Each structure stands twice: as C-alpha cells, then as structure tokens.
Amino acid sequence: MFKKILIANRGEIAVRIIRACRELGIQTVAVYSSVDRASLYVKLAHEAYLLGGPQPKESYLNMEKIIEIAKSSGAQAIHPGYGFLAENPRFVKLCEKNRIKFIGPDSLTMEMVGNKLLARRIVEEAGVPVIPGSKEPIKNNKEARDLARRLGLPVIIKAVYGGGGRGLRRVNRLKELSFLLKVARLEARVSFDDPSLYIEKYIRNPKHIEVQILADERGRMVHLGERDCTIQRRYQKLLEETPSPVVDEGLRNKLGEAAIKAARAVGYTNAGTVEFILDERKNFYFIEINARIQVEHSVTERVTGIDLVKTQIRLADGEKLHLKQKDVSIVGCAMECRINVEDPLNDFAPSPGTIGNLRFPGGLGVRVDSSIYSGYTIPLYYDTLIAKLTVWGKDRKEVIGRMGAALNEFIIEGVKTTIPLHKAILCEKDFQRGRISLSFIERHKLLKRLKASSQTSEKIAVITGCLLAYQERKKTPLKKKRENLWKRGFTESKWQTRLRKI
Structure with a gap:
C-alpha cells in the first residue's frame, strides 16, 4: 500500500480524499x-505546500510544480480528484515519466x-x-x-475535447447554425485549448443517466448501478439520485x-463513469466516459456500502477487485444536492464572500461533504x-422528505x-412523481417563480417592519408577547420586582 499520497486538488474533494487516506493509514500531502x-483541507493534511498565485494556471494547473512537490515530499501517488488535472492526459504522462x-x-x-469523437467510434x-x-x-x-x-433539427453542437457542459449549443433553426458554431468554437478554444467541434442529433426531453464502474488492472470489472443526473441548469448538474x-x-x-x-473497449482501469442519454421511449445512447471520481459519487457509496475513494486507491496500488457483479446490491435510495455559492435570482451569479453563521444538517441518513467553516472566505477564482x-x-418518498428537512x-x-x-x-409534483427531463427547471419556470416568491417575501418583511415601527411609536404593545425562553422555570428576584414598580 502507498505510504504517502499527494492530493492535486482543493475544497471538499481534497477533504474527502484526506479522510479516506487516514482510514487506510496513508500520509497526505496537500497543495494550495x-x-x-486557510482552507480546511490544508489544515487536515499531514503536509501542505504552496503552489503559487490564485489563478488556476499559477497553482492547481501547474503540472511541473505539482510533480516537483510530489517528488520532494516523497509522495508515491497523486490523487487528482475531479476537475483541474483529473482528466488531463499530459499530466498522466508526466506522472508516468516520473x-x-x-x-x-x-x-x-x-x-x-x-x-x-474517438470514444464514440470505439464504443460503437x-x-x-x-x-x-x-x-x-x-x-x-x-x-x-x-x-x-x-439529421433533422434540432441538433446539438459539442466540443471534441469538451466536458462540464462547456462548448454545448443547441441549434433549433438553420439560420442560427453559423453563429452558434462560432460561439461554441471560441468557447472550446478557451476552455479546452482546442476548437474542434462535432454535431449530434438532439434528443427531445431526454434524461441523463450514468453508470458507475470499477475495474482492476487484471481486467476484472463491475458496475454499481446508475445515477440519475437529469436535474440540470445549462448542462450543469444540480441534483443527483440513485436508483x-x-x-x-x-x-x-x-x-x-x-x-x-x-x-472494456477503451481498456479502462480504476473508478469511472459511463454516461448515457435516455429518450422518451427509454432507448439509451452513449455520451462519454468520465475518467475520474464524480462529484456525485456519494449517492452510490450510500446505497452500495462501497467507499469509492478507498477503492480507487487500492486499485491504483495494484490490488485485485474482489467484488463480483452478483455481490453488488442496491439498498434503499440516495439523493445529493450540490450547494453552490451562486444567486439563483441573479442568473446564478457567483457569490463569493465570508461565511457567517453556519449550521450543517444532521440526523439519520444525512451526510454533508464540505470544506467550509464559519469565518472562511470563499475565493472567487x-x-x-461549497458543499x-x-x-x-x-425509498424515494422518504428521501425527498428527508432532503427537504435537511435543506431547511x-x-x-x-x-x-x-x-x-x-x-x-x-416541492414540484412532477419531480416527486419522477416526471423529469433536462429542461425540468425551464419547463416549470422555477427561477421565475422563485424570484416572484422572493419579492413577495421582501414586501411582507417591509410591511412587517413598518407595522412594528408604527406600534413602537404609538407605544402599542404587540398582541402576542414573545416569551423569553431562557427565563422559563426561574422565579423573579426581588430586585426585578422592585425595578418594575419604579
């Protein structure tokens, strides 16, 4: 087993990997x-080293610096988490070379x-x-x-080296095509350093289903069931569930x-995810393979009882996959909400700042993965x-009720x-009944209704404030006097009684 692992990432996934390593008795190296x-993962790691400035290119995308720190610290392996260098072939080659x-x-x-495009051809x-x-x-x-x-309209434009919803553009009319190709090509060049694009037929009212796989270096492979990632906004996942x-x-x-x-067709090893689109007739089509741990891996862990991060480490160390397909069992249901620092009422504008009062939910079946704490300042880079x-x-009904309580x-x-x-x-009836598609948020006008609800709440707050100010000015006591709960059960002292008479 590895003695020391460097985590080439930050935030909640770095915390998650550090905790898995601790359970395996492995020392951890953080980079920041x-x-x-002041991040939590930096405090939790056995060692921590500065990478550079705040921009990703100066720090978490600085391949040479990360390799240098791994070598000088004596790390035998690097866990990339998700994002940054997690799916970068050049970085993997650099690791292999060193x-x-x-x-x-x-x-x-x-x-x-x-x-x-190459993956499409191989799996086809x-x-x-x-x-x-x-x-x-x-x-x-x-x-x-x-x-x-x-193909017939609509079609969808995709980046050949794309991912994370970037470089995607839906084309409804031919006259839009040239402009959207230009936009997608620019976005692909900026995001992936390659402007190559391809086109697919657009599937109407689709569902996004992915399958978790595990594979050792001896060719043994199992799947751990599916995750439904259909609830999205602009191709960015917001909520996932399994089954x-x-x-x-x-x-x-x-x-x-x-x-x-x-x-098998691509010779895959370790943990990964194969993504599919499901149409209205329940025909499924391959989208891509995510060669990393997924953000939403926690829901699969909860229903299978398998720690995916520890399994990743064991498989990378050359251990045999002892799990057989017949041994995989799905127990109950699990759901994950991605808590982002974004303002849904302002076109999801990022909302960096300093965390004030913070309370995580708890109780039976509730798990929070996060790296934030009260007083922590969220950077904008x-x-x-954040959680x-x-x-x-x-069952799903219990999960929805429990998630609602946890969010409250x-x-x-x-x-x-x-x-x-x-x-x-x-709260949407269609969601509760499982009637969902990638356009769920738009189709139910959730953002518009959320904004209207917020404006109503603000008006009520203003009116309430005015009434309270008026009552105070008129010396009119409120009909219901709030009880000072901490005084309950205590008798008044003599000085309190005398003071009231004065």
Whole structure:
C-alpha cells in the first residue's frame, strides 16, 4: 500500500480524499494556492505546500510544480480528484515519466476517452448505441448545414475535447447554425485549448443517466448501478439520485452491460463513469466516459456500502477487485444536492464572500461533504461548489422528505446559495412523481417563480417592519408577547420586582 499520497486538488474533494487516506493509514500531502492557505483541507493534511498565485494556471494547473512537490515530499501517488488535472492526459504522462502513480486510468486510455469523437467510434464498434451524428470534426459551415439537414433539427453542437457542459449549443433553426458554431468554437478554444467541434442529433426531453464502474488492472470489472443526473441548469448538474425513478431492473441490467462494454473497449482501469442519454421511449445512447471520481459519487457509496475513494486507491496500488457483479446490491435510495455559492435570482451569479453563521444538517441518513467553516472566505477564482448534501432513505418518498428537512436545517449566512432552488425542485409534483427531463427547471419556470416568491417575501418583511415601527411609536404593545425562553422555570428576584414598580 502507498505510504504517502499527494492530493492535486482543493475544497471538499481534497477533504474527502484526506479522510479516506487516514482510514487506510496513508500520509497526505496537500497543495494550495495563495488564497487557499486557510482552507480546511490544508489544515487536515499531514503536509501542505504552496503552489503559487490564485489563478488556476499559477497553482492547481501547474503540472511541473505539482510533480516537483510530489517528488520532494516523497509522495508515491497523486490523487487528482475531479476537475483541474483529473482528466488531463499530459499530466498522466508526466506522472508516468516520473514514476509517480496516477490514481486513475493510464495516459493512453485518458487520451481515448478525452477525445469524444474517438470514444464514440470505439464504443460503437463494441456494440454500444450512440446518438446519430458526426464521424469526424466539423470542417466548415457548409458541412455543418448539410449534416444538420440530414439529421433533422434540432441538433446539438459539442466540443471534441469538451466536458462540464462547456462548448454545448443547441441549434433549433438553420439560420442560427453559423453563429452558434462560432460561439461554441471560441468557447472550446478557451476552455479546452482546442476548437474542434462535432454535431449530434438532439434528443427531445431526454434524461441523463450514468453508470458507475470499477475495474482492476487484471481486467476484472463491475458496475454499481446508475445515477440519475437529469436535474440540470445549462448542462450543469444540480441534483443527483440513485436508483433512477425511470429505470427498471431490466433497463438497469442493459445499461450496466453497455457501460462494461464501453469501458472494456477503451481498456479502462480504476473508478469511472459511463454516461448515457435516455429518450422518451427509454432507448439509451452513449455520451462519454468520465475518467475520474464524480462529484456525485456519494449517492452510490450510500446505497452500495462501497467507499469509492478507498477503492480507487487500492486499485491504483495494484490490488485485485474482489467484488463480483452478483455481490453488488442496491439498498434503499440516495439523493445529493450540490450547494453552490451562486444567486439563483441573479442568473446564478457567483457569490463569493465570508461565511457567517453556519449550521450543517444532521440526523439519520444525512451526510454533508464540505470544506467550509464559519469565518472562511470563499475565493472567487474556482468552482462555486461549497458543499454536497446527501441523504439516504428506504425509498424515494422518504428521501425527498428527508432532503427537504435537511435543506431547511442547513444555514449558510454571508453568501447566496442554491438552497432555495433545491427546495423549489423538491416541492414540484412532477419531480416527486419522477416526471423529469433536462429542461425540468425551464419547463416549470422555477427561477421565475422563485424570484416572484422572493419579492413577495421582501414586501411582507417591509410591511412587517413598518407595522412594528408604527406600534413602537404609538407605544402599542404587540398582541402576542414573545416569551423569553431562557427565563422559563426561574422565579423573579426581588430586585426585578422592585425595578418594575419604579
């Protein structure tokens, strides 16, 4: 087993990896930017080293500096978490060159799955269904128009090296195509350093389903069921659950088999996720393979009892996968809400700032993954995710009720968060019945209704404030006097009685 691991990440995932390493008796090395000195993960790690300035390129994307720290600290392996360098083939090659174990697939596999068009071709040859679309990157606008006509509108533009919802554009009319290609190409160049694009047929009212897989270096492989990631905004996941409310046992087995086929076709090892789109007729199509731990891995852990981060480390150390497919059992349901420092009422504008009063929810089946604390200042340079709230229950109805209670108990002051939006989602009858699609938030006009509700609350607060001020001015006592609870059970002293008479 590894003696020391460097975590090439920050925030809640760094905390999660450090805790898994502690349980395995492994020492941890944290790396941090100049604005992350006071972060919780830096305090929890056995060692911590400054990478550079606040910009990701100066710190968490600085491959050479991370390798240098790994070597000087004696780390035998690097866990990349998610984001930053987690799916960067050049970084994996650099680890291999310096004989440092990268906790994830090898560089060849990473290159294959990173190229979405290449991955499509490979899995299609293995018998996994794919969405009709491009075979090669789009060369020019004419080729794009011809393909769009052949596929039928709407179509969707995707970045060949894309991910995280960036570089995606839906085209409803041919006259929009040239402009949207230009926008998508620019975004792909900025985000992925490659402007290559391809086009697929747009699936109407789709659901986003992904399958968790585990694979050792001897070719043994299992899947751990599906996660439903359909509740999204602009292709960014907000809420995930397992099992999916729309997947039955037969479909689950087919999805699992397809995921294993896809993973075998690219020679996958370690933990990963195979993503699919599910149409209205429950036909599924391959989207991509995520070659890393997912943000939402906690829901799978809760229903399977398998610690995915510890399993990642063991598999990277060369351990055999002892788990067999027949041994995998799903118990109950789990759901995760991503708590982001964003203002849903202001087009999800980032809301960095200093955390004031903070209270995490608790109770049976409630889990919070986070790196924030009261007094912590959230920097504006990184992803807005600050906490993941995961709940478990015996069935979906219990999970929804428990999640609602946990969200009500969750207090984060000093910044705006997505908690109000999560509450609104849970209250929707269609959500409770499992009638969801990628356009759920837009179709139910949740943001518009949330804004109207907020404005009403503000008006009530203003009116209440005016009434209280008026009563104070008129010396009119309130009808219901609030009881001072801490005094309950105590008798008045003589000085209190005398003071009242004066």
